[in-house]
Amino acid sequence: KIHFPLQQRMSFSLSQGTRDYNPKQMAIRERVFNTIISCFKRHGAETIDTPVFELKETLTGKYGEDSKLIYDLKDQGGELLSLRYDLTVPFARYLAMNKITNIKRYHIAKVYRRDNPAMTRGRYREFYQCDFDIAGQYDGMIPDAECLKIVHEILSELDLGDFRIKVNDRRILDGMFAVCGVPDDKFRSICSTVDKLDKMPWEDVKKEMVNEKGLSEEVADRIGEYVSLQGGMDLAERLLQDHRMSQSKQACAGLSDIKLLFSYLQLFQVTDKVVFDLSLARGLDYYTGIIYEAVLTQAGAVPAPAEAQKGAPAEESVSVGSVAGGGRYDGLVGMFDPKGRKVPCVGVSIGIERIFSIMEHKAEVSAEKVRTTEVQVMVASAQKNLLEEKLRLITELWDAGIKAEVMYKKNPKLLSQLQHCEESGIPLVAILGEQELKDGVVKLRVVATREEVDISRADLIAEIRKRTSEA
Amino acid sequence: KIHFPLQQRMSFSLSQGTRDYNPKQMAIRERVFNTIISCFKRHGAETIDTPVFELKETLTGKYGEDSKLIYDLKDQGGELLSLRYDLTVPFARYLAMNKITNIKRYHIAKVYRRDNPAMTRGRYREFYQCDFDIAGQYDGMIPDAECLKIVHEILSELDLGDFRIKVNDRRILDGMFAVCGVPDDKFRSICSTVDKLDKMPWEDVKKEMVNEKGLSEEVADRIGEYVSLQGGMDLAERLLQDHRMSQSKQACAGLSDIKLLFSYLQLFQVTDKVVFDLSLARGLDYYTGIIYEAVLTQAGAVPAPAEAQKGAPAEESVSVGSVAGGGRYDGLVGMFDPKGRKVPCVGVSIGIERIFSIMEHKAEVSAEKVRTTEVQVMVASAQKNLLEEKLRLITELWDAGIKAEVMYKKNPKLLSQLQHCEESGIPLVAILGEQELKDGVVKLRVVATREEVDISRADLIAEIRKRTSEA
Structure with a gap:
């Protein structure tokens, strides 16, 4: 018998909201990553990597209300550290630290949020982000349009079913709030409320604006009119003529950029899936211009059981949630620069965990035999x-x-x-x-x-x- | 002007012992990973992934003295969590939790140690491990030999210069300690001291044994005779006849396995680089049988400046440190199983950070133009x-x-x-x-x-x- 100090036996659960990937899941994950990385490389991106933890102060003040979801490390005598919450803030820190003024990079890595896990819907406390960003002072809307082209390519290639890419602009939102009569200091807070429109009906959103955020009914109703609007380049043109909107310089700047964006999207042949949607808000503080979000619109994306599919009527179009999102953030890098020098950035993040869930579910339903090795x-x-x-x-x-x-x-x-x-x-x-x-x-x-x-x-x-x- | 709440500007240093990878470093990293992953796949391995943090108790009692280097997360109301220290303990936890009794898997991921960083020598607090392990009840030494074959293939393909793979067995060490007169309860502690022989001369190691660990001079000298021995199958045969060694059953079991191992290594055509070395100890508690470690033996591995290379005489063979290591750990999975059921395992971990350092240095010295994109x-x-x-x-x-x-x-x-x-x-x-x-x-x-x-x-x-x- 060898001399081996046997410890008392341990329980072996996992930390809440985390999971192992088994070989089958890894095979699917590898396939999805290959599709995404090929696309990023096709568009000429380099890649970088940053540490999983940063100094706590690097993350402080970047995420608004969500800061409470940041994981901190224990103070073991040394620096105060936090696990990264996304890949965007570390990217901005990286650019400022290395004085990089232009780069096109992708970064695929895990991020951490002390959120309520909903693992069956692909929401974890540890999850992958797949980010593609373009930093640099360039002519308007060309990089922004390329980000949308990339989302279009990836979602088409992954074959997840039909999708829509909603587009809006922070300046249009802010201008709209201003002309509707929202006080300056409530813009961010009202923005968060508007952001809930994809999960709540307008009536509930309005109630929150009036009862919790203290807007008058009249102001809320004005907002309600705008956020129900959807369209393309034509809608941007109409709003540029709108008697209220046209009073806001920023709204006009945003609307002109939406027009320019759509002209590039036409050349990229992706307008079939893109819609200008004034209800799109996105929660993060750091966006300064265009914002976008891709949603799967088919119930078929999560396939129904084989039974129900036979001779099924056209399925109702149901949103199964966001699978990509991003926008322009021209101020973030400057927050890390001692002289406040700005580096304009625009980027997109692919919601890979939800995509994994869908692909795993698909493999299961189709009884596809997923090989976990390549042995010949x-x-x-x-x-x-x-x-x-x-x-x-x-x-x-x-x-x-x-x-x-x-x-x-x-x-x-x-x-x-x-x-x-x-x-x-x-x-x-x-x-x-x-x-x-x-x-x-x-x-x-x-x-x-x-x-x-x-x-x-x-x-x-x-x-x-x-x-x-x-x- | 847009409404953007400008925070006070931040400093932007990195946490001590961590680093960013820039695009050039990532291109090199990708190349190294591709070589290693190809080898793992050639040998039929699947891959898994586990969370970056585990319940603290999962890691407790697995690393001996090194436990003080584990990063804990702050208690933010919930579970007590720690960052993984290696990939072996999470692997054992994974096997026990999923009742897996045989698998051949690789896992490439970052691990965390609150060690003294020495970043120029490739030692970080956040670093990659590339692990390949074979779990299962098999006929002796076949999987063990395959692990060494894999190390041989990877180090040859990466072209890092000449290398040696040292092999020993925990049972030989323990048997040797027993027959030399080391008290049972000092085996682990003396093992740690022997482990320092690659950094310290024998005289200093002996001093530590006598002055700090309380061995008699005589016992230490007996150990000293054995740990100076190096050889191949012949040495194992000789030691099986040794009047002291042959008294220990465990030592004999270990020596017979070394013989069997070398017979397989001959068939795998890798004996040119493998040496049976009784001074190899390896610090971790969980090894139970064969252990091994690969070292680069050429100064040329870190290329000298171009000047010095012209007409230089044959360079002295200098160990530049371990680039791979591993061994058999038959008891670890059982520590996680409620009934203590054992799953024999053997594996190897490639010291990828040191390899990155060497490759980066090589690229620099050779002024090789490393492409960071694949744009055609x-x-x-x-x-x-x-x-x-x-x-x-x-x-x-x-x-x-x-x-x-x-x-x-x-x-x-x-x-x-x-x-x-x-x-x-x-x-x-x-x-x-x-x-x-x-x-x-x-x-x-x-x-x-x-x-x-x-x-x-x-x-x-x-x-x-x-x-x-x-x-």
Whole structure:
């Protein structure tokens, strides 16, 4: 018996709102990441990484009311640290710290929020963000339009069902509040209330404005008229003529930019999914210009059980929530610069956890066999005492770059070796037996068809490559 | 002016012992990860992920003296949480929690240690671990040998210079301590002292054993004789005959396994780099059998300045430290199981941060131009007022999967567009001018050679693919 200090046995739950990813979930996650990263790379983005914790003061004052959701580390004698809450503030800190004035970068990493978890709906306390941002002083709306093009590409490629990208502008919201008679110091607070329109009917939002936020009914009703409006470039043009809106310089600046944005979106061929929606507010403090959010509009995005799908009538269009969002934040980097020098930024964050949930659900419903390894061939034996020969063969295969497995048993049964292939989707088996060794061949078995052919040792690697190249 | 609550400006340092990765470092990191992940996949591994923080009690009692280096989260009303210290304990917790009795998995993720950072030598408080582990009840030493094969493959492919993989066994160490006369309750403590032999001469290690740990000189000297031994299968055979060692059953079990291990390593063709070294101890409590550690042996691993290399004599072989390590831990999973059911495990962890440091240094010294994007073509204009045409063209390219960029200016100078290509290594420029538009062509410029050819719009995508397919 070895000398091993056995501790008392532990319970083994996970922290609330977190989860493990099993191999199947990881295979799906890898697929989604590959689609997203390919898109970011297609648009010429570099990538960076930042630490999972920052000095507490770096995060202070950036998230408004949500600051209470930040995880702090224990003071163990040293600096006060917090887990990152998003990737945008660390990005701004990175730009200021390194005096970078233009960059196009993506960053995929986990962020942390002490929120109420709702794990079945893909809401966790630890979750991935996939951010793409363009920093730099450029001509108006070109980078902004590219961000929307990227959202369009990613959601189309992931094939999650139909979607809409809502667009608005903080300046239009602020201008609208001003001309409707909202006092200056209530803009942010009323903005948060408007943000609830995707979850609450107008009547409840209005009540909150009047009863909790102290607006008059009249002011609230004026806001209500505007936030019910949706359209495209035409709506922006109409509002530029609106007798109230046209009194606000900022609203006009925002509306002109929306017009310009739509002209670029036409060239990018994505206007089919984009809608200018005055009810879109987005909660974060740091946005200064255009804001946007993508929502899936099909109930089909989370597929109904097979039963219900047969001959089902056109499904009602139901929002299943936001899967991407972002906007322009021209002031954030300046908050980190000793001289307050601004670096204009615009970016988008893909709501990857919700996408994972949908993809996992899809894989489950379709009973799709998700492979969790990429093994091309199993090296197996038909008789006993062939371990050495198998290890010699698999060494050749590995050294040639073939993905190969062998069972960790001296004398496994052929059947159990074949079963392992069936279960894990390995397409080929290279079977060694005494006769094959004498003849200098390997019996190559195709798992799906059970076809078997003798291949000479010299040709084996080429044969495996040929038969698995489509994978 | 927009309504934006400007906070007081922040300082923007990073937490001690952490760092950002810039795009160049990320490009190198991606390359290293690709090599490592390819190897793990070649050996048929699945992957999992676990949360960055675990319940504090999950980590308690697993790391011996090192437990003081664990980061705790602040108690914000709820569970007591700690940042993971390695990936092995979360893996064991995962297996127990999901009742998994066999799996071959890799896990690449960041871990956290409140250690003294030494960032120039690649030691951080936040750092990556790349772990590969095989769990399951298998025939002896086959999975263990595969772990060493993997280390051999990865270090060879990364081309970091010559290396050695030291191998030992906890049972040999414990047996040796027993037959040398170390009291049972001092095994772990003396093991930690032996572990310092790679940083301290024997004389100092002996002093610590005698003065601090209370061994007699005689006992220490006996240990000293053994820990100076290095060899291969022959050494294991010799020690099995050793009059003292042969008295310990555990030592004999360990020595027989070393022999078996070397026989598999011969079949895997990796014995050239593997050495059985009785001074290898490794600090962690949870190892129960074979242990190993890979070290780079060439000063050349961190390349000397170009000057010194010319006509330099054969460089002295200097250990620049451990780049991989691991071992067998058959008891850890059982610590998490309510019934104490054991799942034998063996694994290896690649010391990726040190490898990053070496690769970054190499890239610097060789003045290698590291590309940070994969852009194939820049869409450029030779005259003014062609933004719309450029956006139309780049939309075609993106939609065809071509990686393409355009400058975010209405009327950039041709020279500045070409300069951007030179700087970021973009190989092709698709230049639009009024004449080209009339003729239905694009001028395709090869940045390296400055060659320019007119290509019809219909052939452009195929031409770009052809010219960048080797990349």
